[in-house]
Every structure is written in C-alpha cells, then in structure tokens.
Amino acid sequence: MTLADYARDHAVHAAVVLVFFLYPPVNGALESSPLAAETAAFLxxxxxxxxxxxxxxxxxxxxxxxxxxxxxxxxxxxxxxxxxxxxxxxxxxxxxxxxxxxxxxxxxxxxxxxxxxxxxxxxxxxxxxxxxxxxxxxxxxxxxxxxxxxxxxxxxxxxxxxxxxxxxxxxxxxxxxxxxxxxxxxxxxxxxxxxxxxxxxxxxxxxxxxxxxxxxxxxxxxxxxxxxxxxxxxxxxxxxxxxxxxxxxxxxxxxxxxxxxxxxxxxxxxxxxxxxxxxxxxxxxxxxFLVTADALITTIIGGFGTLAGPLFGTAFHQWLEDVLSTESGGLATYIREGVPATVLETDVFGLSVELFVNTALAGRAPLYLGIVFVLFVLFVPNGILGTVRDRLGGTVGKRLPERLRRYRR
Amino acid sequence: MSATALSLGVADPAPLLATGGAADGLRTAVRVLVEGLGKAAVYFTIAVGLTLVFGLMGVLNFAHGAVTMVGAYLGGLVLVLVVGSGTGTLATIGVFFAAMAIVFAVTTAAGSLIELKLIRPIYDRTPTYQILLTFGVSLIIEEVARIVLTLRGIQPDPQWQAPMGTAPDVLLGRTDFLGIAVRRLYLFEVLIGGVVLVAVWLFLTRTLYGLYIRAGSEDTEMVQALGIDVRRAFTVVFGVGTGLAAVGGVLLMWDPIWGPSVLLSIDVLLYAFVVVIIGGLGSFRGTVVAAGIVGIADSVTTWLFTTGVVTFSGLSEVTIFLLLVGMLIVRPQGLYGVEEVGGH
Incomplete structure (x- = not known):
C-alpha cells in the first residue's frame, strides 16, 4: 500500500481532526467579529x-x-x-x-x-x-x-x-x-x-x-x-x-x-x-447510573456499533447543553437581549413569553435530548453515522473518496 | 433514597440496646420484622407493575420509575387540594384511597396511549430498542415534571413537603403492638401493599387479561398461536402496569424516606429492577417473595447501622444491590422465573 493510498483511506479522519483542531481559533475569531452574539448563543x-x-x-x-x-x-x-x-x-x-x-x-x-x-x-x-x-x-x-x-x-x-x-x-x-x-x-x-x-x-x-x-x-x-x-x-x-x-x-x-x-x-x-x-x-x-445513560443516549444518536458515531452524538448533546445553558450566553440569553421587551412581556395563555423562555429553554437540554433520543429510536435506529453509512454503502472513510472521485470525472 | 433521609425512617435504637435481655431482643426482632414488612409492601407496590409488563410483553419498562414519580405528585396534588386542617382522619384516609383510584385511572390511560403510539411500532426490533424507547420517555417525563413544578413554584429535587403534611397524625405516631412500639405508617403500608397484592392477584386469576399474562409469561408464542389478540392485551397490560407504578407513587407520598421528588424516578426504577430480578422476571409470586426479602434485608441492615454495630452508612443500599448481583450469579432466572425469558 502506498503512502497515497494510506492518505486517501484516512482523508475523512484527517478532515474530522482538522475541524476539531481549527475549532478554537475559528470560534475565537468569530467571537471578536460582528457575529459575536450569535457565536456565543449557537456555537x-x-x-x-x-x-x-x-x-x-x-x-x-x-x-x-x-x-x-x-x-x-x-x-x-x-x-x-x-x-x-x-x-x-x-x-x-x-x-x-x-x-x-x-x-x-x-x-x-x-x-x-x-x-x-x-x-x-x-x-x-x-x-x-x-x-x-x-x-x-x-x-x-x-x-x-x-x-x-x-x-x-x-x-x-x-x-x-x-x-x-x-x-x-x-x-x-x-x-x-x-x-x-x-x-x-x-x-x-x-x-x-x-x-x-x-x-x-x-x-x-x-x-x-x-x-x-x-x-x-x-x-x-x-x-x-x-x-x-x-x-x-x-x-x-x-x-x-x-x-x-x-x-x-x-x-x-x-x-x-x-x-x-x-x-x-x-x-x-x-x-x-x-x-x-x-x-x-x-x-x-x-x-x-446516569453517567452510563449519557453514553447510551449519545451512542444511539451517533450510531450504535459505529466507533466514531458516539463522538458525534456527544457533540450534538454538548451543543444542545451549550445552546440551552444558562451560564455562557445560550439561546435564552440571546432571546432576552435580542427581542424587544414588549414581546417578552406578551401573555400567551396566561404565561409571559419571558417566563416561557426562562422555564422551557434555559437549562432544559435534557428535555430536548430526550425528545431527540426518542425520535432517533423510532425513526433513525442506526443513528447519524450508521444511517450515513447505509446511504453510502460502506464506511465513510472508504466510500466518500470514491464518491468524490466519481463526481470529479 | 439519600442517606440523610435514611436516618428519618427508623426508630431510636438507644433504649433497646440499653436494656438488653432475651425479651428485649425478641421485641427488637419483631419490630425490625414489622418495619421490614412495611418496606416490603412499598417495594412490592413499586415493582409489581414492572413484572406484569415484562411477563407478557418482554419489555423492561425504563419509564416505570418516572411514572411512580408522577403518581406521587398527582396523589399529593389531590390530597393538598382536598384535605384541609379540619379534615378528619377517616376522611383523609378516604381521600387517600380516592387519590389512588384517580391516579390509577389517569396513568393507566396514559400508559395505554404510550404503548399504542410509541412502543407498538417497534415490537419487531430487538428488545434493546424497547428499553431505549422507554428510557427516552422517562427522560421526557422527568423534564416535563421539572418544568411544571418550577412554573408552580415548587422545588423539584427536595421532597415536596405539602402533601407529606396532610398525613393524619394517627399514622405518624407509634402504636403498641404486643408490647412493641411500631410506627403506624409501616402498618398502613402493609395494609395498602396487601390491598394491591389481592387486587393484582384477582386481576391475574379472575380476568381474561390476567390469564393472558400468566400464559404469556410461560410461552408468548403459544399464546399468539392460540389466536389471542396479543396486541390489545399488550396495550391493556402496559396500561395496568403503568397505573400500578403510579399507585406505588401515591403510597410513597406519605413516607418520609421517599416522598414526592423528581429524584424518585431513578431511585424507584433501580429498586424495582432489584425486586423483579430477584423474584424472576415476569413472575408475580417471585415479586411478592423478593419484595419480602429486600424489605427485610433493608430493615435489618438499617437497624445494624443505627445501633452502631456497623458504621458504614451505605450498608442497606450496598446489601440490596449485592442481593441483585448474587442472585444473578447463582440463579439468573431469579427465584421463580422461567429460564428462557429475558436472555435475548
């Protein structure tokens, strides 16, 4: 096997590692850009x-x-x-x-x-x-x-x-x-x-x-x-x-x-x-037990029986935690700061929008994780990576380069 | 069940140790036994629904504890709404039974709906997915409970004190039982546990669905082959199992060791697992016997800790989980379980 073959086999690995490697500087750059509020809320x-x-x-x-x-x-x-x-x-x-x-x-x-x-x-x-x-x-x-x-x-x-x-x-x-x-x-x-x-x-x-x-x-x-x-x-x-x-x-x-x-x-x-x-x-x-349960949930979302899948499942879980967190500028903070006060105080079924944001969004990651988890079990039983593999007809590392080559011709 | 709450549930042991003598030793033994029966009644009530569902459907319901938690809150809500300071003891106990009936009806309906809409589509998959699905449902129930409680200004994690305050004074004291001071709450729990036991036994032996469950826990395929509409039986039994979980919650509501709290969800689930595994998955008789064993083990180890013989505060929890592990090593199918069941 030549070095080129080896590189091609691991191209997807390299890409994922690169994304993880570049994440901090990119995130840092975005935080000092005009998109700072959005970065803090969604990344x-x-x-x-x-x-x-x-x-x-x-x-x-x-x-x-x-x-x-x-x-x-x-x-x-x-x-x-x-x-x-x-x-x-x-x-x-x-x-x-x-x-x-x-x-x-x-x-x-x-x-x-x-x-x-x-x-x-x-x-x-x-x-x-x-x-x-x-x-x-x-x-x-x-x-x-x-x-x-x-x-x-x-x-x-x-x-x-x-x-x-x-x-x-x-x-x-x-x-x-x-x-x-x-x-x-x-x-x-x-x-x-x-x-x-x-x-x-x-x-x-x-x-x-x-x-x-x-x-x-x-x-x-x-x-x-x-x-x-x-x-x-x-x-x-x-x-x-x-x-x-x-x-x-x-x-x-x-x-x-x-x-x-x-x-x-x-x-x-x-x-x-x-x-x-x-x-x-x-x-x-x-x-x-709940620590095991966390791993179980992210494994199912990422793809049961795919080694890299759980990492992506965990990434999704932590993204959800961050977006809905109360400490480091999540979605709730973003809405409270970005939406006019008149909207926040509007009553919907006797509850103000602000109260709804505070109780249904802030710190509620487990709720949405549970819903997503149930939906995955029902409709995407193979998880993210498992489903992608089914679509490509093999592991991503093997099939993606082939697909790309086919398009290049 | 936290260690702090643990110390609330047992009598002060000091006088018993101070006097000594064979008669006192016997009295202590009887007192520990009665407490054990009280705990056994609780363990039985929270586990029996789980074993019914598993017996017929082969589904290990991970949402069982969450439903118990909801039952504790719903039952508490009924009592807080109805019982005032002027309500008499008998009336309060009447309301308690009414709350049990209401909560059972509501959660049975909800459980049937969950079976119909969520579990039915995935029977053809491996049993793992049914475990996963019910676990996801329990996560959602827990979080919704937290949201609702927070909106109503109730702290979700510490026990909700209001319904515990509605317990009539009669139950809080001790009664002289053959010369032994016994907490009346334990006697009350034994009574309720007995009522549930008889009710479930009648359901199993006198109704058609009970017959299906007993047959299904022996051989599900044969039941289907005989032309029984198992789909409808599944819905009914899952509903009843869910309802029984919630009835267990109502029973826990007055018990200071448990009490309404969102944390009940996971605690109840783990203890219910221990009971059904020791008794044998799907076996009603096994659940009765196993609840007795676990309850008495719990009260004996708690007594050992409070007398200072053992200074290790987690003794009763460790003993209970060791019972689970030991039983699985020695006899995986449990006391009365059928060998092939559960080994998917």
Whole structure:
C-alpha cells in the first residue's frame, strides 16, 4: 500500500481532526467579529468542546463493547469512575505505592489497567449471562461500587461530595519531560502567550482542549485498530450470531472478556482525563447510573456499533447543553437581549413569553435530548453515522473518496 | 433514597440496646420484622407493575420509575387540594384511597396511549430498542415534571413537603403492638401493599387479561398461536402496569424516606429492577417473595447501622444491590422465573 493510498483511506479522519483542531481559533475569531452574539448563543464554547472529548471517548468505549459484541454494558460508569477516582487519589498521594508527584500519564495508565482488571472480574461472572440479565448484573456491580464510594471516608472527609485534587495541574505529554508536556485545567493549565512569536495567546482552557484531544485521538485509533483486526471481526461475529461463532471454533467467552477489558480500559482513560481537567470528581458525576445513560443516549444518536458515531452524538448533546445553558450566553440569553421587551412581556395563555423562555429553554437540554433520543429510536435506529453509512454503502472513510472521485470525472 | 433521609425512617435504637435481655431482643426482632414488612409492601407496590409488563410483553419498562414519580405528585396534588386542617382522619384516609383510584385511572390511560403510539411500532426490533424507547420517555417525563413544578413554584429535587403534611397524625405516631412500639405508617403500608397484592392477584386469576399474562409469561408464542389478540392485551397490560407504578407513587407520598421528588424516578426504577430480578422476571409470586426479602434485608441492615454495630452508612443500599448481583450469579432466572425469558 502506498503512502497515497494510506492518505486517501484516512482523508475523512484527517478532515474530522482538522475541524476539531481549527475549532478554537475559528470560534475565537468569530467571537471578536460582528457575529459575536450569535457565536456565543449557537456555537459551543471551548469548555463544552472539552466535554465532547472526554464524554465522547467514554461513549466510544461503551460502544466498543455494547455496539460491537451486542452486550449492553449498563454498568460502564464503573470504569469511568475508577479512572477518575484513581487519578484524583493518586495526585493526592492517597494510593499506597504511588508517591504524590508521579506523572499523570503514568497514573492514567495505571488507573486504566486497574479498570481493565475490574472489567475482567465483573465480566468473568457477567458473561455467563445474556440479554437483559447481562445489562442488569453489570448495572448491579456499578451500583454497589457507587454506594461504597459514596460512604468511603478514605476518599475525602465528605465522600458523598467526592474528592478534589490539590496542587499543580496534571500534565499530558511525555512523563518527566517538562518541555513535552502540557498541564491541563481551567485555572491550573499551561497557557501560552505569544505562540511562536506570532502574537497569538492560547488560554489554559484551549491548551487543555488540545491536550485532551491528543489522548482521545490516540485512544480512538487504538480502538479502531482493534476493531479492524481479526479480533474485532470475532466481536462482530458474536453480535451477529454467537452460537455460530462458537461452533466455528472461537472461544467466545474469552473474546467477550477481552473486549470488555479493553472497553473498560478506555472508559477509565476517559474518566481520568475528565478528572485531570475538572480537578475533582464526585460519585454522582462518575460512578452513577446516569453517567452510563449519557453514553447510551449519545451512542444511539451517533450510531450504535459505529466507533466514531458516539463522538458525534456527544457533540450534538454538548451543543444542545451549550445552546440551552444558562451560564455562557445560550439561546435564552440571546432571546432576552435580542427581542424587544414588549414581546417578552406578551401573555400567551396566561404565561409571559419571558417566563416561557426562562422555564422551557434555559437549562432544559435534557428535555430536548430526550425528545431527540426518542425520535432517533423510532425513526433513525442506526443513528447519524450508521444511517450515513447505509446511504453510502460502506464506511465513510472508504466510500466518500470514491464518491468524490466519481463526481470529479 | 439519600442517606440523610435514611436516618428519618427508623426508630431510636438507644433504649433497646440499653436494656438488653432475651425479651428485649425478641421485641427488637419483631419490630425490625414489622418495619421490614412495611418496606416490603412499598417495594412490592413499586415493582409489581414492572413484572406484569415484562411477563407478557418482554419489555423492561425504563419509564416505570418516572411514572411512580408522577403518581406521587398527582396523589399529593389531590390530597393538598382536598384535605384541609379540619379534615378528619377517616376522611383523609378516604381521600387517600380516592387519590389512588384517580391516579390509577389517569396513568393507566396514559400508559395505554404510550404503548399504542410509541412502543407498538417497534415490537419487531430487538428488545434493546424497547428499553431505549422507554428510557427516552422517562427522560421526557422527568423534564416535563421539572418544568411544571418550577412554573408552580415548587422545588423539584427536595421532597415536596405539602402533601407529606396532610398525613393524619394517627399514622405518624407509634402504636403498641404486643408490647412493641411500631410506627403506624409501616402498618398502613402493609395494609395498602396487601390491598394491591389481592387486587393484582384477582386481576391475574379472575380476568381474561390476567390469564393472558400468566400464559404469556410461560410461552408468548403459544399464546399468539392460540389466536389471542396479543396486541390489545399488550396495550391493556402496559396500561395496568403503568397505573400500578403510579399507585406505588401515591403510597410513597406519605413516607418520609421517599416522598414526592423528581429524584424518585431513578431511585424507584433501580429498586424495582432489584425486586423483579430477584423474584424472576415476569413472575408475580417471585415479586411478592423478593419484595419480602429486600424489605427485610433493608430493615435489618438499617437497624445494624443505627445501633452502631456497623458504621458504614451505605450498608442497606450496598446489601440490596449485592442481593441483585448474587442472585444473578447463582440463579439468573431469579427465584421463580422461567429460564428462557429475558436472555435475548
């Protein structure tokens, strides 16, 4: 295979990465243009894009096992939480054998390996079951860990509220080499002033975005590589017809366990980079059932059984959160500022328009997400990427260049 | 069920520990048992609808908890509107039963409509999609509830105190039961749980749709082959299951451990799952027995925590979910479940 073939195969990947890469400067440029109000209202801010990265990776890891082997991992938050708590506790020097100053990249890896081990333990009993029972037993395990971590005084003085990282920002990059690592965190991250002498300042948030993005990209390619290997084909075979896969001679139980461990590993990586950026973790935003539910929703919207789909589903979810948020200039603020007061005070069925905007739009992302989710389940069951693939007759990376070439002739 | 609310639901253990002796030990055991039965009645009422729906249709209804939450608020609304400071105890309890009937009727109709319009089109797909759909419905119900409550000036997350205040004083006190001080609310819950149990049992054994459910939980294909209009049966049963979920909500309304709150939605769902899985998906008898086991496990572990024997505050929650995991490891089909059901 020549380099040109390789480039063509990955053209779509490159395009997506480029869009993510160029997003902060473009968004920044728009914010200082005449379209500033519209940008603030309709384009997600960088903090929401960072959430796209870590939640997107978590949703991809969920899809890795659920979408490709067909076993719904309803307790997937257990791995996300393990990654997040491990990183936080390790940063505070609370994990025996790991000194306080250990580089983040190492603790991230160790946390992910621990989660993979946890997945092996949970999986070894859970994969004897199928269908609803598998979903329920994994949910049960995750809830047990959630309840334990909520009451475990070792984590912090108030375990229900979770734990916080003290000290410096955690660095993503080459361990022990300061020049090749970037600290992350809204306040504790590295910020670059006058980048390469070009007069461009890069804020700590934007630096965190790129650093987290690098981890997500590496994880995506690792998972994609596995799925395209013979191992990944066996995963799909298990989903399509497990009995036949077993009859052909594949030890399906071991394959499922391995897939679960890999998926737990990357779920923990997602949790780890989330904790490093947010610098705190609580039982409710890591181990709780609703964290798994978030991944489930975005996976269905993005495309169940398509690795990149969950990332796009998460992008949609976070866009919705941003547009309907109350803090950073969402749609509600835009309407309140852009629409004349007389309209705002108009009564519609006894409720003023302003009251309607405040209650039905501001902070109501879960409502619209739920509606979109139901509509997807009913009418677009294959999700965004799955449907696009059906239309093109293959993966986008393979079919799109061919289509474009056909038009060029 | 938050840990703070947990401490409200149990009696002060100090005097029991102080006196000691075999007679006191027996009394404590009986008291814990009665509390356990009260909790079991609650667990039974919130889980029975889920098991009926699963038994016939094979649909694990993730919107079940959301409906319970709506039931708690609707029941509360009826009581707040009707019961004043001058209403007598009997009248209040009468209103409570009326509220249950009204809420059951309204939510049964709503549930049938959901089945007809949303779930029916996707029966031909894998069961995963029915789980997903009902989960989406529960998200929407929760958010709509939040919007309505906020518009009415009620905080959605903390418990809504107004309906809890309508509980008659008789139920709040303790009664002397064979020399043991027992919270009357638990006895009341046992009574309601018993009423629901008998009603559902009569529905299952004396009506045509009950027959379909019992047959369907054994072998759905055979039921269809016998020429029964399963589509209509599905609509009716999903409606009844939804209605029972809401009846559970009305029961929770006066209980200080639960109380009307939007957070009920997910809590109830998780506990109902535990009960139906332990009992066996689709088995009525299993749900009765499992609710008893979970209720008594809950009251024993809560008692262990309050006496200070165990200092771990999440004990009862952990025990309940460990029961779920343990049962799935030892006997995945549950106590009385049919082996093939649910292993799609």
């Amino acid at each position: 997600p801010g960088i903090t929401f894009m960072i959430a796209v990265l870590y939640m997107g990776l978590f949703a991809m890891s969920f899809d890795f096992v659920s979408g490709y082997t067909g076993y719904l991992s309803f307790g997937h938050a257990a791995f996300y939480g393990t990654g997040a708590y491990f990183v936080v506790l390790a940063a505070n020097g609370q994990i025996p054998g790991i000194p306080g100053g250990t580089p983040f990249m190492i603790t991230l890896l160790l946390g992910a390996l621990l989660a993979a081990l946890l997945a092996l333990v949970i999986g070894s009993v859970s994969f004897r079951l199928t269908g609803v029972y598998f979903a329920m037993i994994t949910l049960g395990f995750a809830q047990v860990i959630y309840e334990l971590i909520r009451s475990w005084g070792y984590v912090s003085t108030n375990p229900q509220e979770g734990a916080t990282i003290g000290g410096d920002g955690l660095a993503i990059g080459v361990p022990y080499v300061d020049a090749l690592s970037l600290r992350v965190g809204r306040l504790t991250g590295t910020s670059v002033e006058n980048l390469l002498g070009l007069g461009i300042d890069v804020s700590a948030t934007v630096v965190s975005y790129y650093a987290l993005g690098a981890v997500v990209l590496a994880s995506y390619f690792a998972m994609q590589r596995i799925l395209h290997s013979p191992f990944g084909r066996v995963m799909v075979a298990i989903r399509e017809n497990e009995e036949r896969a077993r009859a052909v001679g594949y030890p399906t139980y071991r394959f499922k366990l391995a897939a679960f461990a890999i998926s737990g590993f990357f779920g923990a990586v997602a949790g780890g980079i989330f904790a490093a950026y947010a610098r705190s973790v609580s039982p409710d935003n890591s181990y709780f």
